[in-house]
Amino acid sequence: MNRRHCFLAILTFATLAQGHAEDVTMPSRGLCAHRGAMSTHPENTVPAFLEAVRLGAHMIEFDVQLTKDGALVLMHDGTVDRTTDGKGKVSDLTLAEIKALDAGAKMDARFAGTRIPTFEEALAVFPNNVWLNCHLKGGAALGEATAKVIAKTGRKHQAFLAATADAAKAARAVVPDILICNMERQNESIAYARETIAMKAQFIQLLGKGEVPLDAVKLLHAAGVRVNYYHDETPEGLRRQWNAGVNFPLVNDLAKAISVAHEFGIKPLVPQP
Structure with missing residues (x-):
């Protein structure tokens, strides 16, 4: 995708995002x-987000951090x-210093000139x-700053x-x-599930190699908690996860995983205004 098409796509989705x-x-x-679509894009x-x-x-x-001067970047x-x-x-870097960096050329020359986006971008x-799925790489100050931006931009219904x-x-x-999404992972899955429910979190992110703790998933679903899982994106691993009740497996190669999703009646998402 060239820069002009990228810009047009940003305008399109920014317009879509203004829906109620x-x-x-x-x-x-x-x-x-x-x-994002990290197997093929930076x-x-x-x-990477537009491709996803x-x-x-x-x-x-995606991952969110604070710069030296308090800007939110990915x-x-x-x-x-x-x-x-x-x-x-x-x-240790300011936003201006971050913005001067090339974040695409190391992935592929065709992405040369790609910049690190701010959270709002x-x-x-x-x-x-x-x-x-906003993965915070920091503590209280980052949590407060990120939440304020989500509220300001009208994304509370979808950003966690x-x-x-x-x-x-x-x-x-x-x-x-x-x-x-509770990321205070416990060694024991039931303890992790109970802690997540107690803190009234809406998501949990289980960690493993494809084996899913069925008792924990049942407990979480009964409490209305959505289950993410990291990481096994082999076809067998994805099948195990969905059969066990996982809601959203994390994958690096989205294109390859889509064919397995079709087996479960999961169709590619159509952008909704």
Whole structure:
């Protein structure tokens, strides 16, 4: 996708996102595009998100951090070294310094010039009916700042914070009805499930290699908690997860996983205004 098409797509989805949240039907299960369509596009960038939307992702996961001057940007690692042409910790760089980096060329020359998006720039490209899995790479200050942006941009119906307890508490202090995915993982799955239910989180993200704790999933579903799972995107692993009641497996290669989703009657998501 060239820059002109990318810009037009951003405008299109920004317009779609202006729809009324009460009219939006959110997916009950499907595929979560981990860091966007990261197998073919630069992770945590607008091109990766637009490709995930094009392919029909039901949920899109990305990572949020604070810069030195308090801006919210998308980056998985603590440093910019792996994915950009720069070096240094995100927390030691200003937004201007972050924006000067090339976040695409290391993936492929055709993505040269791709920039690290701010949180608001990323939100602007998403349709109104895809779940937004905002993985917070930080504590209370990040939780508060991210929740405020979600509320300001009218995304509370679809964006949730995958956060530790301190970040979740701070987020709820400023936006009480913010959606939370409990990332305070426990070694024992039932304990993790019970803690998630007790904190009134709306999502949980189980961690494993395809084996799903059935008792925990039943407990979570009874309490209305949606279950994400990381990470086994083999066809066999995806089948085990959906058969066990997982709502959203996280996948790196969305295109390959879609064929397995079809076996379960899960169709690519159509953007909804």
